[in-house]
Structures are given as structure tokens and as C-alpha cells.
Amino acid sequence: MSIIELGEIRDEPASAPAVRRPRAAGRPLRSGAVLVLSLVVLAGATPPPQRTVSEVPASRRSTAYLAGDGVFVVDPPAPDGDRYLTAYAQPAPVGAGARRRWQASLARTGDYLDVRAERGLVLAMAVNAPNRLFQTTAFDGATGRQRWQHPGALQPTVGGGLLLTDVREDGSGTISGVEPDTGRVLWSVPIPPAANPTSHLDSEGQVDRFVLLQPTGEVQVHDAGTGDLLRSVDTLPGDRSAYQRVQVVDDLLLLVPPGSTRLVAFGLAQLEPRWTAEVTLVSHVLACGGLLCAVPQTGGLQVLDPVTGAVRWSEAGQDNLADVRSGRLLMASPGRGYTVRDAATGQVRIELGAWVLLPVLGPDDPLVGVRRGDGGGMVVAELDLVAGRSRIVDVLPGIAGSCQASLPVLLCQRLDGTTALWRLTR
Secondary structure, three states, X not given: OOOOOOOOOOOOOOOXXXXXXXXXXXXXXXXXXXXXXXXXXXXXXXXXXXXEEEEXXXXXXXXXXXXXXXXXXXXXXXXXXXXXXEEEEOOOOOOOOOEEEEEEEOOOOOEEEEEEEEOOEEEEEEEEOOOOEEEEEXXXXXXXXXXXXXXXXXXXXXXXXXXXEXXXXXXXXXXXXXXXXXXXXXXXXXXXXXXXXEEEEOOOOOEEEEEEEOOOOEEEEEEOOOOOEEEEEEOOOOXXXXXXXXXXXXXXXXXXXXXXXXXXXXXXXXXXXXXXXXXXXXXXXXXXXXXXXXXXXXXXXXXXXXXXXXXXXXXXXXXXXXXXXXXEEEEEEOOOEEEEEEOOOXXXXXXXXXXXXXXXXXXOOOEEEEEXXXXXXXXXXXXXXXXXXXEEEEEEOOEXXXXXXXXXXXXXXXXXXXXXXXXXXX
């Protein structure tokens, strides 16, 4: 996962980012002012946390990524000089410095959006102007030797492979199976324009099936290991030119038909019709605590029963769904910060106040929020949606932003332009 540039950390979030696993939110049992006061008192009453800080060698214009058990630094574009990807081992808890593992050459041009570890590889994903097409370069995780390079973006699949999705400017392209060690393309399936490719993940976050929507209205489900067509269904028997969208959520294939006034559900396994719900202008749908959270283009939320499509509860307005954890929804309210709601009922559980959410490495990593403290330091808190509380982990001085978290590890850029890695403990 790539680092999000925070810039100056402010006291309240902007509109909530779209998060792959949404959570809903609710209102607190106490006022935000009381909560803020209690957090300040707590910070002053507890003994100072024990932390280790290790500087990561990186220039002011470099970008650092936290991935796997390492830190990866991408040099800025340099048309007249060399450019590198440098891998560092995360320091041990005792506080040793960041040890360089290897350094590999990168293309001089292109904007790198992500560096992550998969299948024993380090995958660096870039986008190149002017066509804004993605390209992924694979390096050996132990030595840094470049293994291969392909246009497109990659996902891990069941069975140990990689799924490569290469979409061009007009929406067409290919989905291919790639052998991780060699980069050999094992098979390919064409993507027609506006096919809206989407995938289904197993319990370990690996792709086992992918879905393509053909211009004819035919929805096709393919095996992600072989590319084979498993099944298909015709969704436009009367109109072959209307624009549709398709999405997979758990065991459902959800179709937004022409006009965006309905949501149609099919069972993913057999593509049998399940239900149709009157949900207007759906932007996207997320799994949330055993239910479906449909996010309208105009904001707010509609929570549906996945079995019948019946609306359990809904709320109009500008609140945005930011995350979902164990039946709790984290909602961002403009001007009010974050609220935790119960997914089943919509009941407000607590208001967590104003935070900036940090990107985390894994879906099970604790949610981390930061904000400026009264003394100018960066307050770091774990946001526990189930317990309904914000637990202050530390208050760090001299932080500019560009942070990423995988507690107890935090990677940030400091005010002096240097990059450092903190290991936070109490």
C-alpha cells in the first residue's frame, strides 16, 4: 500500500476516502469536546511512551513505502541522472538503524504509486505520462535483481500466481495470469471497452474469480487461476448498447443497470437472479458487518439485507463511509470528524472526533488516526470501532506528514525533510 501525502495534518478530515473494506460510523455517547479533553488529560497523566526512532536514508524528494518487513525508497525522477529503488530492513525493537538490503535501478521517468511485497517479490507500480498507463516491475525480494516487467497492475491469486490487469486509455486491454518467478504470461483474456473488470477475493485476500461485463450485456465469470470461462448470464435482453456497471461483494454479483435507479443481485456461483432493489445513483457497494452498504453518488448511505435486498436503514446527507470493522461503520462527517455506527441498526455508538486516517498495510491492521496536538506534536491514536474508543499511542514531535502505519510501526516524513521509522510501545 502506498503512502498518502498528508501535508499539514489538520484537526478534521476532508471527505472520507473510498476504502476497499468500508466501515460505517455513528454518533458518540459524549460530546466531542469532552472526548478531546479526556484524551488530553490521559496523555498528560500516563508515563511517557517508550519508542525507538530510526532514520531512513532518503532525500527530501524521495518517497518511502512500508511493505512486508521492509522499507522501500523510490528516488524522484531525474532525467539527467540515475534513479534507484532502495530496500531497507526494518530496524529491530532495540533501536538499530535501518540496514540497506539492496539497491536496484529504475527507469528515469514515471510516477511510482506503490511498492509492495508479494510471492517473494518486490513489486513497484508506476504510471507513465502522457497516457497514464500502469506498469509493474518485479524485483527479487532477497537480492533486488530485476526479474521482469509488464504493463498493468498485479494481484495475488489462489494457487500462488499473479493476476495482471492491463487497461488502456479506451478501457480495453487484457487480464493475464503471470508466473511470479519468471514473469511468463500463462494465459490472457481480452477486456472489451467499458468491461468494468472486477474480482472476487477468498478469505485470505487472494483472487479466485474475475468478472467481465461485455458490451452485449453478457456478464462473464472467469477462473483467476486458468482464465477459463466458468459461467455467464445475459443482462440486457432488450438493449445491447446501454451502459452498466458490475461489482462483486462476497457471494453476490451486483449490477447497476442503465439509469442507475436499481441494484440487481445475482448469486456469483451460478449467476441466478436473487433480488432487485430500488437504490438510486449507486456509486459503489461494500460488505459491512454481514450486510451491504450502498453508497449513493450524492453521499449518505443505504444498508441492505444481502438475502432479500430490503433496505434495513438509510441516511441522506454528506457523511461518507470510511471503514468497516466487525459490524461497526466509521463515518466521516464534514465539520464533525468521525462517528461510529452499528451496521445492523445505524445506531450511533460514539463520536471519535477529528482525525486523519493513515493507510495501513493489511485489512486486519488496527486503524490509526493522527492529528495535531496543542503543543504542535502529532497525536497518534488507535481507533477501535468495536470498543468505541480512541487509544492514544504516542505524541510525536517534528512530523510533517506522508505517514503510513502498521502498528507498532509508523513511517513518516519529518519537518526537516528526513524520513524516519518509529516503533511505538508503552
